[in-house]
Amino acid sequence: MNSHATVMNGQQTPAVGQPYTRNNAACHDVSFRVRDLNLWYGKNQALSGLNIDLFQKNVTALIGPSGCGKSTFLRCLNRMNDLIPSVRLEGLVEMDGRDVNASKMDEVALRRRVGMVFQKPNPFPKSIYENIAYAPRMHDLVSRKAEQDELVEKALRDAGLWNEVKDKLQEPGTSLSGGQQQRLCIARAIAVQPDVILMDEPTSALDPISTATIEDLMDKLKDQFTIITVTHNMQQAARVADYTAFFHLGEIIEYNDTKVMFSTPAQKKTEDYISGRYG
Amino acid sequence: MSHTFDEISQQLKRRHRKSSRLKWITMGSLGLAGLFLVLFFADMLTKGLPAFQQAYVQTEISYNEEAETDGRQAFDEELLPIISRTVVRVIPMELRNNPDMIGTSEEQWVLANSEVDQYLKGHRNSLSAEEQAAIDERVEAGQVDMRFNTTFFTNGDSKIAENAGILAAVVGTVMTMIVTLAIAFPIGVMTAVYLEEFAPDNRFTQIIEININNLAAIPSILFGLLGLAIFINFFGVPRSSPLAGGMTLALMTLPVIIISTRTALRSVPDSIRHAAFGVGCSRWQVVRDHVLPLAMPGIMTGSIIGLAQAMGETAPLIIVGMVAFIPDVGASFTNAATVMPAQIFTWSGEPEQAFVEKTAGGILVLLTILISLNAFAVVLRKKFERRW
Numbered sequence: 001m002n003s004h005a006t007v008m009n010g011q012q013t014p015a016v017g018q019p020y021t022r023n024n025a026a027c028h029d030v031s032f033r034v035r036d037l038n039l040w041y042g043k044n045q046a047l048s049g050l051n052i053d054l055f056q057k058n059v060t061a062l063i064g065p066s067g068c069g070k071s072t073f074l075r076c077l078n079r080m081n082d083l084i085p086s087v088r089l090e091g092l093v094e095m096d097g098r099d100v101n102a103s104k105m106d107e108v109a110l111r112r113r114v115g116m117v118f119q120k121p122n123p124f125p126k127s128i129y130e131n132i133a134y135a136p137r138m139h140d141l142v143s144r145k146a147e148q149d150e151l152v153e154k155a156l157r158d159a160g161l162w163n164e165v166k167d168k169l170q171e172p173g174t175s176l177s178g179g180q181q182q183r184l185c186i187a188r189a190i191a192v193q194p195d196v197i198l199m200d201e202p203t204s205a206l207d208p209i210s211t212a213t214i215e216d217l218m219d220k221l222k223d224q225f226t227i228i229t230v231t232h233n234m235q236q237a238a239r240v241a242d243y244t245a246f247f248h249l250g251e252i253i254e255y256n257d258t259k260v261m262f263s264t265p266a267q268k269k270t271e272d273y274i275s276g277r278y279g
Numbered sequence: 280m281s282h283t284f285d286e287i288s289q290q291l292k293r294r295h296r297k298s299s300r301l302k303w304i305t306m307g308s309l310g311l312a313g314l315f316l317v318l319f320f321a322d323m324l325t326k327g328l329p330a331f332q333q334a335y336v337q338t339e340i341s342y343n344e345e346a347e348t349d350g351r352q353a354f355d356e357e358l359l360p361i362i363s364r365t366v367v368r369v370i371p372m373e374l375r376n377n378p379d380m381i382g383t384s385e386e387q388w389v390l391a392n393s394e395v396d397q398y399l400k401g402h403r404n405s406l407s408a409e410e411q412a413a414i415d416e417r418v419e420a421g422q423v424d425m426r427f428n429t430t431f432f433t434n435g436d437s438k439i440a441e442n443a444g445i446l447a448a449v450v451g452t453v454m455t456m457i458v459t460l461a462i463a464f465p466i467g468v469m470t471a472v473y474l475e476e477f478a479p480d481n482r483f484t485q486i487i488e489i490n491i492n493n494l495a496a497i498p499s500i501l502f503g504l505l506g507l508a509i510f511i512n513f514f515g516v517p518r519s520s521p522l523a524g525g526m527t528l529a530l531m532t533l534p535v536i537i538i539s540t541r542t543a544l545r546s547v548p549d550s551i552r553h554a555a556f557g558v559g560c561s562r563w564q565v566v567r568d569h570v571l572p573l574a575m576p577g578i579m580t581g582s583i584i585g586l587a588q589a590m591g592e593t594a595p596l597i598i599v600g601m602v603a604f605i606p607d608v609g610a611s612f613t614n615a616a617t618v619m620p621a622q623i624f625t626w627s628g629e630p631e632q633a634f635v636e637k638t639a640g641g642i643l644v645l646l647t648i649l650i651s652l653n654a655f656a657v658v659l660r661k662k663f664e665r666r667w
Contacts, residue, residue, distance in 0.1 A: 080556065085480060108559050116557035122550035125573060134568070135558035185554070192558060 017051035019243055019256045020266055028055035031196055031226045032077055037091035039072060039081070046072045047250045050091070054243075056195075059218055059227045061237035061258065064247030065278065070230045073247070074198050077228065078114040079107040095196075112139055115189030119201040121181035123173030123188070128165050131173040131184055132156065135192045151191060158224075159187035160217050179210025186217065190225065197221070199229040203236065215240045234274055238262050246270045323639055323646070330640025333428035333441060334391035334399050336362050337421070340370070341384040347374050354389075361414065361423075363390040365442045390430065391423060393440035393633035399425060403632050431640060435606040436622060440633030443626070445641050447608045451521060451601070451616035452590060452648075454609060458525020459532055459589050464582055466529075467536030474537075475544040476566050495534035502531045503595030511599060519600035519615035527599050528589040535588065539581020543574035576663035583656035587649050593620040619645045 017034065032054040039047040047069045054060050054077075062070040072081065079100060081087045093100045100110050123131050132152040133142075142148040152169070156162040161183045165176070173184050182202060189197050199218070203211040218227055218240050231237050237244050238258060245255040246269075254261060254270045265271040272278060338358055346353035350370030354362060366389065374380060395414055397404040406414070417423040434444030470491075478484045506527030510516040516523045547570050555565040571578075596602065602621040609616035617625070623641040626634045 078557070080553070083553075083556065108561050111557060112559040116553075118550065118553060118557070120550060122548075122554040124551065124554060124569060135560075138564060138568075139559060188554075188558060 017053045017255075020254075020260070028058060030054070031056040031095065032228075033092070033094040033097075034076075035092040035094075037073075037076065037093060038089070039069075039076065040088045041084070042086045045250060047076075050252055052245060052252055052255055054226065054228055056226045057222055057224075058242040059222050059229060059240050060243045060245065061241030062228065062230045062245050062247060063232075063234060063237050063273075064253075065273065066232075068247040069250040070245075070247045071200055074200055074228060074230050077196070077198055078111050078116055080116065082107055112192055113194050114196040114198060115192060115194040117182070117185050117189055117197060117199040117202050120205050121178055121185050123176075123181050123184050125172065125174060127170045128156075128173050128176070128184060129169040131188050132191045135188065139192055141192065155187040155191035156184075158190055158221065159183045160213065160220075161187055177210070179206050179213060182206060182210065182214060183217065186214075186221075190221070194225065196226040196228065199227065201230050201232060204232060211236070234262075234276075246273065248273070323642055326636055327639030327641075327643040329400050330431060330636040330643075331428050332400075332425045333430065334396040334423060335388040335426045336391045336395075336417070336423050337386065337388050338362070339384055340387050340389070342370070342374060342380045342382065344381060346370050347381070360410070361391055361395045361417075363392045363441050364439055365390060365437075388424075388426065390441050393631065395423070396441055397632050399423070400636075402636075431637075435608055436604055436617070436625065437606055438604075440629075440631050440637065443634070443637055445619065445622060445644055447605045448617050448619045448622035448641070449644070450608050451524075451605065452618040454521035454612055454616060455525040455528065455596075455601075455618055456586060456590060458522055458612065459528045460582070460586060462526060462529035463532040463536050463585070467533050467582070468540050468578060470533075471537045471540035471544060472566055472571070475541050476570065477562065491534050491537050495538060498594075499531055499592055500594040500598065502527055503598030505530060506595060506599050517613045517615075519603050519617075520613045521609065521616050522612045523599045524596050524601045524616075524618065525612075527595050528592060531592065531595065532582075532585040532589045535585035536578075536582050539585070540574070540578045543577025543581065544570060546577065547573045576660045579663075580656045580660045583652055583659070587652045587656075590618075590652070591620055591645065591649060593618075593624055596621050597624075619648075 030053045032052075034050055034052045034054075037047055037050040038045065050073060062074060064070050075081045076089065076093055077095075077100070081089065089101060095110070095114070098105060124134065126134070129152055132155050133148050136142050136151055137148065142151055153162060153166075156165060161180060164180060165171075165184075168175075173181065176184060182205075186197070186202075203214050206214065215236060218229065221227060222242075229241070241258045243255065244258045244261045246253045246261070246265075246267075248269055254265060254267045256266065261270065262274060265274060336358060338354060340353045342353055348371060350366040350368060351359055353370050354366065394404045394406050398406050398411060398414060399418070414423060430442060431444045433446055434442060435447030437443040474484060474488065506523060510523050510526050511518055516526065551569050551573065552565055555569045560568065593602075596618060600615075601617055602624055603615055603617055604625070605615060605617040605622075619641060623638055623645065626638040626641060629637075
């Protein structure tokens with residue numbers, strides 16, 4: 001089924017992959033352009049015929065019931081699916097007009113520009129300082145120690161963690177609380193100065209207060225980064241996301257401006273999911 | 280239909296009896312295993328500890344000119360039956376090294392011969408009743424005494440029992456183990472890293488995996504034959520050398536290291552790998568900077584245990600000729616050498632009574648080293664085990 005063909009009352013049909021409400025005016029630049037993306041785990045098709053444009057310097061939330069393919073889709077954007085041997089992929093995923101799955105595209109270069117934050121906080125078993133400094137050093141972003149110190153501080157400040165850890169930078173990253181660890185992981189991701197940060201249910205392992213902190217952080221970070229987040233929590237999507245895509249059984253049912261989607265969903269399925277009738 | 284408590288307990292009684300019986304059986308087997316261990320250690324200690332004591336005779340050594348060719352001339356004729364035959368060569372050697380000593384004399388404790396030693400330790404010996412009485416007299420006079428046996432730790436093998444020591448075998452073992460570790464550790468770890476982190480999961484790698492596991496169960500003597508055929512006969516590695524022995528034992532240790540390294544690598548959580556890939560690490564960087572450091576304690580423990588196993592191995596070394604009479608401490612990796620278990624094996628075949636305690640003494644030294652190695656492995660694991 002192709003949701004984009006559906007025209008809702010009074011709304012104009014969007015271009016392929018674009019949100020319903022978007023009037024072709026260039027309000028945002030496209031970061032990722034995805035066309036006819038299909039993905040199989042062995043024989044099971046997990047994604048079918050995805051078309052979506054993801055916009056720069058915005059928060060886009062991917063929502064949907066478990067097993068709908070939203071995390072799988074997220075991992076297509078930085079080719080983390082390469083690590084799973086049984087995955088087969090067809091279709092186009094473009095970043096800045098370059099096919100990320102092309103043989104010429106180095107997945108290491110891609111991941112340098114597309115950072116990732118995982119569901120469970122996974123700091124390296126090293127000091128807080130090393131957690132941040134490791135990747136920039138590896139990518140030759142810093143040459144001198146002073147530069148490195150500066151970058152560590154900036155990343156921790158951007159992640160809103162600096163004041164809490166500045167006196168214990170040499171302590172293990174895992175000594176922090178869950179919420180702090182997750183912000184450390186965000187700091188680690190932004191330390192390599194990526195364009196995009198993918199977040200795979202970043203708050204699902206956290207308590208409500210830490211969750212709120214991370215949500216505030218996402219709101220701040222979208223000035224600098226494109227943020228694409230997967231979430232189970234619809235309220236969270238409503239709170240933080242500029243755009244929301246609703247996934248169901250491996251398809252994108254609806255993709256829209258968050259406010260519009262949550263007030264007047266175009267699809268019955270979306271409405272049922274948002275109102276908590278399943279999921 | 281419901282049951283009363285009485286009916287249920289009736290049936291339960293039988294089940295409880297069964298489980299308590301099983302508990303006693305298992306405790307019994309543990310006790311039996313412990314008993315065997317205690318017996319083994321007790322036997323080794325009672326047989327082996329005397330080897331660290333040796334009878335010495337106090338006497339005047341007169342370094343006269345005749346002693347330059349025959350060391351016996353330096354001693355009182357009466358003493359000759361009870362002192363060690365080694366003086367025949369030792370005294371002239373000393374004199375050659377220090378010609379100034381000729382004409383002087385000196386009070387010294389000299390090694391007694393093994394018959395005297397065995398008599399004083401209360402073991403079977405070939406001394407006649409008069410000889411025994413004479414020795415008793417000297418003991419009373421303080422001229423014959425039991426002292427700590429330094430010879431055992433400073434000499435190589437000897438056909439003269441009181442002169443035989445384990446040093447050549449210890450040095451041989453160390454050199455062999457260096458070769459084994461230098462070959463098996465890098466190859467084993469790299470193989471495991473490839474299989475665990477790089478290799479695709481297909482039929483081919485599965486076959487390799489099964490074969491590596493089987494390799495660990497191959498009788499060690501076959502590795503000896505392999506070492507003989509390939510290293511010695513084909514590549515021309517000197518026979519009996521630590522190089523040949525070490526390479527052969529490396530073959531044997533490889534599967535142990537590969538298997539333990541793979542286990543250690545597998546125990547590193549995938550979240551760490553994902554984190555590393557997520558910040559743009561290449562596969563090798565993920566392994567080198569994140570996975571290997573976390574797996575290192577496990578890898579080292581496995582390697583040390585593999586090494587300890589190789590250290591106690593005799594059969595393959597018999598085949599490559601390391602069970603030889605080696606009186607001198609090995610000078611290089613290509614000289615003929617022997618190892619501790621092979622030395623023990625050699626001594627166990629000697630007919631003289633004095634070698635029985637040497638055998639047990641050698642076992643004690645070997646056991647001490649093995650237990651220390653294993654303890655070191657445990658300490659290492661505890662020290663580097665990261666809980667964060």
